[in-house]
Amino acid sequence: MDLRFGQHGEMTRFVVEMTRKPAYQIFTLNNPYRVVIDMPEMEWGAANGKATGVVKGFRHGLFRPGVTRIVVDASKPVNIEKHFVLGSSDNKTYRLVVDLKPISASQFASSTRKVESADWKNVAQEETKTVVIPAPDGQQSADATRPAKPMIVLDAGHGGPDPGAIGGAGTREKNVTLAVAKAVQKQLLATGRYRVKLTRDRDFYIPLRKRYRVAEDNNAELFVSLHADKIERSSVRGASVYTLSERSSDKEAAKLAAKENKSDIIVGVDLSGYDEVVARTLLDFEQRATMEMSWHFAEMLVGEMGKEIKLLRNTHRFAGFAVLKSPTVPSVLIELGYLSNRQDEKLLKSPAQHKKIAKSLQKAIDNYFERQERLSKS
Numbered sequence: 001m002d003l004r005f006g007q008h009g010e011m012t013r014f015v016v017e018m019t020r021k022p023a024y025q026i027f028t029l030n031n032p033y034r035v036v037i038d039m040p041e042m043e044w045g046a047a048n049g050k051a052t053g054v055v056k057g058f059r060h061g062l063f064r065p066g067v068t069r070i071v072v073d074a075s076k077p078v079n080i081e082k083h084f085v086l087g088s089s090d091n092k093t094y095r096l097v098v099d100l101k102p103i104s105a106s107q108f109a110s111s112t113r114k115v116e117s118a119d120w121k122n123v124a125q126e127e128t129k130t131v132v133i134p135a136p137d138g139q140q141s142a143d144a145t146r147p148a149k150p151m152i153v154l155d156a157g158h159g160g161p162d163p164g165a166i167g168g169a170g171t172r173e174k175n176v177t178l179a180v181a182k183a184v185q186k187q188l189l190a191t192g193r194y195r196v197k198l199t200r201d202r203d204f205y206i207p208l209r210k211r212y213r214v215a216e217d218n219n220a221e222l223f224v225s226l227h228a229d230k231i232e233r234s235s236v237r238g239a240s241v242y243t244l245s246e247r248s249s250d251k252e253a254a255k256l257a258a259k260e261n262k263s264d265i266i267v268g269v270d271l272s273g274y275d276e277v278v279a280r281t282l283l284d285f286e287q288r289a290t291m292e293m294s295w296h297f298a299e300m301l302v303g304e305m306g307k308e309i310k311l312l313r314n315t316h317r318f319a320g321f322a323v324l325k326s327p328t329v330p331s332v333l334i335e336l337g338y339l340s341n342r343q344d345e346k347l348l349k350s351p352a353q354h355k356k357i358a359k360s361l362q363k364a365i366d367n368y369f370e371r372q373e374r375l376s377k378s
Ligand SMILES: [Zn+2]
Pocket: 157, 158, 164, 165, 173, 227, 228, 229, 260
């Protein structure tokens, strides 16, 4: 119902008002300094308060089905000094109150970084369940002796507390990517040749490495991550396709990858347990073969997309996108256009454009599997 910040001496108080008593967990992160508040999934009717005190900014959204997350950007290290829930006398409204106190960086290192209400464990138990979206009916091959149809995983970029780029007319990247993912899914299923899974089918967030893990866990043969970002020059428009490479093809691609790789930071994913993935060497044999297949698919995509929609010059580019790092599933990232360009923004909202994109993807995917078949026979 309401979300506000207030300053009391050196303390910054943060209040969320709700119609039900919430379970919650709160934790702090550094690089950059953030405070993350998780509560059970809720509908958001809040008139958002203004950032003040140590709070520089904040955002909220579904972190995963079942959990609503608020991410607060702090200007300096803070300690969670107090946290409690107050009920009104008629039990119709509840307030979660959190007091944040600035501390030194060395105090931050030894401070209690995580607190939770006694009933949070009921919500957290759900966390161990992986996000697997069931395939719509009719996707399984009826005849079990026939090999299964190829599985394609479509990833709608961003989501939940991470809106992605926001266009001049207010279009949010996370909504464009979801609409296009659904259009492509429909197009592919209509051919009867593929099975299709979306990493998300509504507005929530998924950590970057979990996105390609959905592809790995489902033995996918292709992973396509959909985006529609912004670029500084608003005159630039057109779609582009990206594949993984240790070296970037150009400065813009490197910048884009760096920005995309920050999604997990924007939504407050605790990355401290993930070092082993970062350290994984890129160039083992399996990864090399996968990268080559990704490259072929990207080239086919550029060819087919060029027949339907406007492309950016040097359409196929390379950079170190975290979401493309599956060693086993060929993966591409498509920038469907730029939300910083007025014409592109208008098109990206149009179902007719989504249909064109979906058609070109389907043709490229058809070409890709025809090539696979030819190669396996020769
Ligand atoms: Zn994006």
